[in-house]
Amino acid sequence: MSVLLTAQNLSFAYDGRPVLNGVSLAVEAGEFVGLIGANGSGKTTLLRVLLGLLLTSGEVKLCDEPLKSLDRRAIATRATMVHQDTRVDFAFTAREIVAMGRTPYLGRFRPESVTDKEAIARAMRETGISDLAERPVTELSGGERQRVHLARAFAQETRVILLDEPTANLDWMCYCSAKRQRSPSERRWKR
Numbered sequence: 465m466s467v468l469l470t471a472q473n474l475s476f477a478y479d480g481r482p483v484l485n486g487v488s489l490a491v492e493a494g495e496f497v498g499l500i501g502a503n504g505s506g507k508t509t510l511l512r513v514l515l516g517l518l519l520t521s522g523e524v525k526l527c528d529e530p531l532k533s534l535d536r537r538a539i540a541t542r543a544t545m546v547h548q549d550t551r552v553d554f555a556f557t558a559r560e561i562v563a564m565g566r567t568p569y570l571g572r573f574r575p576e577s578v579t580d581k582e583a584i585a586r587a588m589r590e591t592g593i594s595d596l597a598e599r600p601v602t603e604l605s606g607g608e609r610q611r612v613h614l615a616r617a618f619a620q621e622t623r624v625i626l627l628d629e630p631t632a633n634l635d636w637m638c639y640c641s642a643k644r645q646r647s648p649s650e651r652r653w654k655r
Contacts, residue, residue, distance in 0.1 A: 466493050467528070468624050469543070474513055474522035476506075483509050484520065493623070508548065511626045515545055527623060540568035543624035550613045555600035558612045562587055565619035587618035 469491040476484040483506040491497050499507045512518045516531045516539055524531040527542045534542075544565070552561065565587065566580045576584070588594045591611045601609055610630075617625050 467491070468493050468526070469514060470523075470525045471514060472523045474510070474520050474524070476509055476513055476518060476520040478509075484513065487522070491624070508628050511545060511628055514626060515539060515543055537568050540620065540622070542622055543626065544617045544620045544622045545626040545628065546610075546613050546617050546630060548629035550606075550609045552601045552609070555602045557598050558593055558601055558604065558608075558615075559584065559588070559597040561601055561612050562593075562615045562619050565616040565621075568620065583619045583621055587615040590618055591615040 467490050469489075471487060471489050474484050474487040475482070487510060489497075499510065501507050509518065513520045514524055514526075514531075516524070516534070516536075526534065526539065529538075531539065562584050563576065563580070566576065566583060569580065570576070585594070588597060591614050593608065593611050593615055596604065596608060596612065601612060604612065614627075614630070617627075
């Protein structure tokens with residue numbers, strides 16, 4: 465297996481208060497890793513550092529390339545994150561939010577291609593939200609919104625997906641049911 469994400473000796477502080485100190489890790493393709501810790505212990509901070517959203521000491525490599533050498537678009541084609549707070553203040557439809565996952569592949573003002581449309585539809589089927597496509601996200605429940613943002617991450621088709629409290633507001637039975645509805649030809653989300 466190949467190593468998709470590595471971190472060496474990461475340290476980070478907020479206003480002089482250390483949150484991360486000497487953190488190192490390696491995540492291989494196909495591996496699921498869970499971070500467990502108390503609220504405020506630095507889990508979200510670590511995820512943000514791993515995506516280059518916060519600058520830190522130490523080194524992060526994404527798909528064997530130093531994170532510091534990648535621009536935002538290059539990072540977004542390799543990794544994505546589903547944040548714990550999925551509230552959206554504008555009345556985008558669920559499909560529009562999922563389509564935002566295709567942004568790294570689109571040029572400025574370029575319309576969605578057939579490939580983009582297929583990725584969006586597949587991600588919505590995978591998460592069981594196809595019936596929500598035209599609903600404004602401002603009218604969705606917390607769990608429905610969480611599934612919309614998970615579908616956005618799937619539509620982005622990255623090799624690494626970081627999930628920050630992924631089951632918050634999520635009815636696990638509904639999600640498991642949606643996952644069981646996949647056809648064998650659609651089971652390609654393992655990276």
